[in-house]
Structures are given as C-alpha cells and as structure tokens.
Amino acid sequence: MGDTSGLGEPTLEEQIAAYQREFQDLDPQVEKIVNALSRLNRRMNVAYGRQTAELGITNADWEVLKALVLSGAPYRMGPSDLAKRLGLTPAAMTHRIDRMVAEGLVTRDRDETNRVRVIVELTPAGREKWQEAMRMATVFEGDLLQDLDPDERATLGEVLTRLLRRVEDAQPDAGGRLTDLD
Amino acid sequence: MGDTSGLGEPTLEEQIAAYQREFQDLDPQVEKIVNALSRLNRRMNVAYGRQTAELGITNADWEVLKALVLSGAPYRMGPSDLAKRLGLTPAAMTHRIDRMVAEGLVTRDRDETNRVRVIVELTPAGREKWQEAMRMATVFEGDLLQDLDPDERATLGEVLTRLLRRVEDAQPDAGGRLTDLD
DNA sequence: TGTGTAGTCTTTAGCATCGAACTTTAGCTT
DNA sequence: AAGCTAAAGTTCGATGCTAAAGACTACACA
Incomplete structure (x- = not known):
C-alpha cells in the first residue's frame, strides 16, 4: 500500500x-x-x-492576450483594467506589458485625450498568437472531455455553473491575487 | 450589454x-x-x-502541512520528497522550510543514519494548525456544495474522477511547477 | 583504502510579483 | 484662476520562485 x-x-x-x-x-x-x-x-x-x-509565449502572456481579445475590437484596454481583470497589481502589469511590447504582442501608447491614461492595444501578431493558442487549447479540451457523452457534458456544465454562481455571489469582490489562469 | x-x-x-x-x-x-x-x-x-x-499562515504553509499529515505518522518527509510532492524545486523547498521552522510548524534535522539527508517533521503546533485549517476548509466546501443533492454529488465526483484519470494518464510526469494548491 | 559516481540539500543569480510611495493629469470647488 | 482631490501608471524595496552551480555524504568498485 x-x-x-x-x-x-x-x-x-x-x-x-x-x-x-x-x-x-x-x-x-x-x-x-x-x-x-x-x-x-x-x-x-x-x-x-x-x-x-x-508558441514561444508564456501563460502570463496568454492571459493578457485573452483579456484583450475578449474585450472585442479594437482590442484596447488600459493597464489598470487589465490588472483588475487578471487579478494583478498595477505594478506587475507595468512589467508584463513591458515584456509583451518587446515581444511585439501589444503596443503601449498614451491616450491623447486624457494624457494620464495609457492604451494597450493588441497587435496583429498578438491576435495571431492568441488564435494559435486557442486552436491548441480547444484540441486539448475536446480530448479531455472525450469520454463524456452529450448528456453528461450538459449536466456537468450546468452543475459547475451553479457552483460558480454560488461562490461568486459569496465573493462579490473579484478578489484575485491567487495565480491561476482565467 | x-x-x-x-x-x-x-x-x-x-x-x-x-x-x-x-x-x-x-x-x-x-x-x-x-x-x-x-x-x-x-x-x-x-x-x-x-x-x-x-490562522496566521499562508496557503504555501498549508500545502506543506497537508503533505506531511497525509504521509501519516510520524509525519516526516525529506525536503526533496516534499518538493516533488508540491511541484517545487528543492531550492524553493529549502527557503519554505526555513520559514516554517521559524514559525514553529515543523522541525528540520539531519538523518543520523545517512548524514546527507534531512528530515522535516511536523510539530504538534503544525498538526494543530492543519486541523484548524481543515475544519475551516470543510465548512467552506460543504457550503459550496450545499445546493447539490446526493445524486448530483455522486455523479459529479464520478465524472470529475474520470476526467482526472484521463489527464493524469496523459501526463504521467507529475509535471508541476504551475502554482495552485493541491 | 582510494577514487569515482550518484544523490541530497544549499547557495547564487535572475525574474515576476506585491505593497507602498511617488508623479502626472483631470476635474472640482470656490 | 488657484488649489484640492481623485485617478492612472510607474518606481522602489522586499519576497518567493526557478535554473544552474556548488558542497557534502554514501556507496560501489578496483
């Protein structure tokens, strides 16, 4: 044993x-x-x-790409919004964006109409990386759930959603901090 | 919208x-x-x-306490085993143990029969902390699953176990690294 | 008994993160 | 207008992690 x-x-x-x-x-x-x-x-x-x-990126990069893509065209967000969305401090966001700008995944510009703001925008290359990552992820996810028949999938989705709603109601503050992907 | x-x-x-x-x-x-x-x-x-x-500890501390308790009496493990179990590098384990020794949660001693080994042992205080954490955790978990009737719980447990088996078979290497509790 | 080799931790250097202090800008208030 | 307050990002110091190099012990084999 x-x-x-x-x-x-x-x-x-x-x-x-x-x-x-x-x-x-x-x-x-x-x-x-x-x-x-x-x-x-x-x-x-x-x-x-x-x-x-x-793909030559990190999960951290991918999180940022996801947030930008999901925000919809024109795929722009401010560092603070990104930080809230990902559960990071603004300080961490600054450095992460530094890296991603250097990698060509996003651009960083000052908002001309409000010069205290910064706009992080997805580049075409960044969008492409996101799509490739999504393609790989969906293959993995489909494989993971392969053994579940349609009924089981529906039930599982419904039950997990119910649990999630319960815990999100109990923790209205997005309260993040703790690692993890989205 | x-x-x-x-x-x-x-x-x-x-x-x-x-x-x-x-x-x-x-x-x-x-x-x-x-x-x-x-x-x-x-x-x-x-x-x-x-x-x-x-309780005055961190999730990181709790992970170590869990591993030691689950190893069974006399609640001893080597740093390398702990590191493997938690998905950390030995280097990180060294520092984590430093901290936990200072907090009185574990002791660190050289193995007298094999002086290259180190034995990390749970202290009574550490065991007590673990139990308090467990009491709180089980309350939370029970509350989380409150809305599920016995049938749903059984089904959910079975389905998740099936998914887990599938992915653990596909990743035989415990492959850890990525944050997260146990 | 001497030496090589493998295994177990610790140390070092680099990186990402957090919390807190700081800088700059916008918008009010009087 | 002048100054106050709030908001947005960046900078700074400390912490915890990784990867890689180092130190020490045990064991095998000659």
Missing part, C-alpha cells in the same frame, strides 16, 4: 483515504469533488503551459 | 459569448465546462487563502 507514483502524487482515492484516517467528520464525497477539481485544474494549467511554450 | 461587474470579471455566459464572437469552431459546451473549472478553482483558492491568513 502507500502511494503508487513514487511520491510524485498519490492516487485521488489514496489521498481521500489518508484524509479520512487523519481527520474525523470528513465527508469523502465532498472531499473527492474538491480535490478532483484542484488536481484537474493543475493538470490543465500544465497542459496550457506546454502549448504556450511551444 | 457588456460586462456587469465593472470590468472586474464578465459573467461566465458573457465570456463564452465573447469567445464565440472571436473564434470559430468553438464548442460552447466544452468551453463552459473548462472555464467554469478554472474560475471555480480560483475562487476556492481565494477562500482558502482567507482562511489560512486568519
């Missing part, structure tokens, strides 16, 4: 069993769901990280 | 709609599931972060 994968990570079932051994009043059902969610997310981020690396 | 929450974050539905607007060949069903997973995870981490902060 013990963990199978050389300490790298116990099986989900082994982990739940260990929790029960060390903590009374534990609902294994609940713990299974919560731990599966965490582990799934981590694996997804690993997968995305490999894909973005293959 | 547009986003409701002052740029902090669009609704999941709005976000999916934006994806469809900007990217052809998108399966909204799939995207909904994947994005809900990411967002749920982020909110969970925010919640955990608030709880651990309330």
